[in-house]
Amino acid sequence: MGTKEVIITVESIKPKFFEKLIQNILKLTAGTTILVLFLIFFFLLKEGYGIFSYVSLRDFILGTQWLPETTPPKFGALPLIKGSLYVTVGATLIAVPIGISVAVFLAEAAPPMLREVLKAVIELLAGIPSVVYGFLGLTILAPFIKELFNLSSALCAFTASIVLALMSLPTIVSISEDVLTTVPKEYREASLALGATKWETTLKIVIPAARTGLIAAAMLGIGRAIGETMAVLMVAGNAVMLPHSFFDPVRTITANIAAEMGETVHGGLHYQALFGLGIVLFVITFIINFLTNILAADKLGMKRGRYL
Amino acid sequence: MGIKMETKNLSIYYKNYKALNSVSLPIKENAVTALIGPSGCGKTTFLRSLNRMIEVIEGARIEGNVLLDGKNIYDPEVDPVELRKKVGMVFQKPNPFPMSIFDNVAYGPRIHGVKKKPLLEEIVEKSLKAAALWDEVKDRLYESALGLSGGQQQRLVIARVLAVEPQVILMDEPASALDPISTAKLEDLIEQLKEKYTIVIVTHNMQQAARISDYTAFFLNGELVEYDETRIIFTTPKEKRTEDYITGRFG
Ligand SMILES: Nc1ncnc2c1ncn2[C@@H]1O[C@H](COP(=O)(O)OP(=O)(O)OP(=O)(O)O)[C@@H](O)[C@H]1O
Ligand SMILES: [Mg+2]
Numbered sequence: 412m413g414t415k416e417v418i419i420t421v422e423s424i425k426p427k428f429f430e431k432l433i434q435n436i437l438k439l440t441a442g443t444t445i446l447v448l449f450l451i452f453f454f455l456l457k458e459g460y461g462i463f464s465y466v467s468l469r470d471f472i473l474g475t476q477w478l479p480e481t482t483p484p485k486f487g488a489l490p491l492i493k494g495s496l497y498v499t500v501g502a503t504l505i506a507v508p509i510g511i512s513v514a515v516f517l518a519e520a521a522p523p524m525l526r527e528v529l530k531a532v533i534e535l536l537a538g539i540p541s542v543v544y545g546f547l548g549l550t551i552l553a554p555f556i557k558e559l560f561n562l563s564s565a566l567c568a569f570t571a572s573i574v575l576a577l578m579s580l581p582t583i584v585s586i587s588e589d590v591l592t593t594v595p596k597e598y599r600e601a602s603l604a605l606g607a608t609k610w611e612t613t614l615k616i617v618i619p620a621a622r623t624g625l626i627a628a629a630m631l632g633i634g635r636a637i638g639e640t641m642a643v644l645m646v647a648g649n650a651v652m653l654p655h656s657f658f659d660p661v662r663t664i665t666a667n668i669a670a671e672m673g674e675t676v677h678g679g680l681h682y683q684a685l686f687g688l689g690i691v692l693f694v695i696t697f698i699i700n701f702l703t704n705i706l707a708a709d710k711l712g713m714k715r716g717r718y719l
Numbered sequence: 720m721g722i723k724m725e726t727k728n729l730s731i732y733y734k735n736y737k738a739l740n741s742v743s744l745p746i747k748e749n750a751v752t753a754l755i756g757p758s759g760c761g762k763t764t765f766l767r768s769l770n771r772m773i774e775v776i777e778g779a780r781i782e783g784n785v786l787l788d789g790k791n792i793y794d795p796e797v798d799p800v801e802l803r804k805k806v807g808m809v810f811q812k813p814n815p816f817p818m819s820i821f822d823n824v825a826y827g828p829r830i831h832g833v834k835k836k837p838l839l840e841e842i843v844e845k846s847l848k849a850a851a852l853w854d855e856v857k858d859r860l861y862e863s864a865l866g867l868s869g870g871q872q873q874r875l876v877i878a879r880v881l882a883v884e885p886q887v888i889l890m891d892e893p894a895s896a897l898d899p900i901s902t903a904k905l906e907d908l909i910e911q912l913k914e915k916y917t918i919v920i921v922t923h924n925m926q927q928a929a930r931i932s933d934y935t936a937f938f939l940n941g942e943l944v945e946y947d948e949t950r951i952i953f954t955t956p957k958e959k960r961t962e963d964y965i966t967g968r969f970g
Contacts, residue, residue, distance in 0.1 A: 597814035606804035
């Protein structure tokens with residue numbers, strides 16, 4: 412009787428102990444991630460907040476002149492913010508539809524042999540450094556676009572968008588393809604058995620079921636585009652002017668930070684302004700992430716009573 | 720009673736494995752035909768051959784003929800999409816789509832061109848009532864179908880098939896996830912459905928086969944051992960193997 416009780420207690424404590432341990436380890440790692448994020452943000456704030464006693468936050472974001480070398484210097488970041496938005500939005504509009512279409516083709520229509528070959532090639536493309544993309548954009552794409560649209564210079568937001576789109580495509584395609592192939596075959600079979608064609612099944616069942624994952628794939632691809640510096644620096648025209656169309660030269664936030672950081676004095680006004688840009692970039696990224704999370708939430712489509 | 724469907728020397732291979740061996744079986748119109756036999760004997764395989772869902776499986780190959788109203792459904796000019804409107808299927812595992820209950824049932828009618836909301840609502844209500852699910856879900860039609868219990872999901876996928884108004888309904892163990900009360904409801908439902916539809920049902924439950932079916936086919940190792948009226952199969956089967964199986968003396 413006594414021994415039996417001991418055995419029972421030991422058995423019931425052991426799994427609980429490991430359960431707790433694993434839980435705590437997970438909590439610790441999750442906590443660390445959040446902590447690091449906060450530290451980065453605080454570092455940005457600490458280095459950058461000084462700029463806002465020189466220009467107001469409003470003038471910093473909406474000001475149209477970025478002239479760090481003049482006396483007195485002017486720090487209006489709108490050309491850079493708009494430059495980043497143009498290039499990112501442009502790249503998104505090009506890369507997401509194409510990327511998802513290619514993924515759908517690979518997952519749903521391509522013969523198995525072709526699929527394997529193409530997947531391998533695409534994953535290889537994801538590993539090419541961005542400088543190479545920038546170089547190809549500069550030497551091949553830009554002259555072509557110059558011809559095509561009869562421009563005086565093809566180094567503009569449009570060209571940069573295409574280069575960024577090409578860069579983010581491999582990521583979008585390979586993740587989307589993975590997401591699509593993990594949609595349970597039961598869904599496809601149910602749809603086919605109800606007399607849907609393969610194409611209807613793909614459009615109305617497979618893609619909606621994979622929606623959350625597809626959005627994540629797009630985000631990861633775009634994330635690469637927003638944060639990209641080198642390629643953009645090479646093909647975007649690199650002019651700190653307020654762009655009015657996709658064919659105007661632009662400089663993005665990241666490109667500007669990279670281009671000017673070397674000339675600054677540590678802790679100086681210009682240095683602080685660049686960190687101010689970092690804060691803006693951080694906030695923009697945060698907002699985009701937040702918005703896509705809302706977009707990806709399953710409940711929305713459900714409430715409207717439509718397809719997911 | 721007329722013959723709605725018929726297989727003639729039907730053999731099915733998965734790559735090199737022969738899962739069905741020359742099965743010839745009639746499916747009578749407006750009747751319930753039960754398929755019984757031990758696990759792995761080829762019941763699902765047979766069922767899938769009746770609406771060409773077997774072709775969805777990679778490596779599956781078919782020999783012989785399957786007739787629907789006297790015409791071979793594997794003829795090159797027969798469109799499998801059109802065929803599957805006429806021959807609906809309820810799968811072994813309930814597989815509702817990850818969308819609302821309403822959208823699940825409306826899916827078939829929508830892809831077949833029904834657009835008007837009032838008409839869709841009418842079809843959805845009628846189908847859910849026919850599947851004995853309406854009362855349980857009428858206040859939550861726009862909630863996710865994945866939130867339903869297993870038994871409710873099973874009736875939902877039956878409603879989804881009914882909404883397409885097929886002529887033949889294939890059911891692969893539709894009661895395997897149901898409690899006795901839901902099972903009784905489902906059996907009543909099948910009883911009613913056979914006035915309008917031709918039904919083929921796979922079941923592992925001998926009492927159920929005896930209760931609801933008019934004809935029974937006993938499969939063993941990919942062969943059709945015996946086919947006859949249900950009361951004959953269950954009282955005076957010709958084959959010793961049939962008798963052993965239905966009395967549980969098998970193996
Ligand atoms: N996709 C497949 N690929 C290869 N072999 C398969 C496939 N599906 C079924 N089989 C094989 O074919 C045989 C018949 O399978 P089937 O699913 O038709 O059996 P069943 O009678 O429905 O069994 P259960 O009662 O367990 O559902 C089995 O030996 C099975 O392993
Ligand atoms: Mg089966």
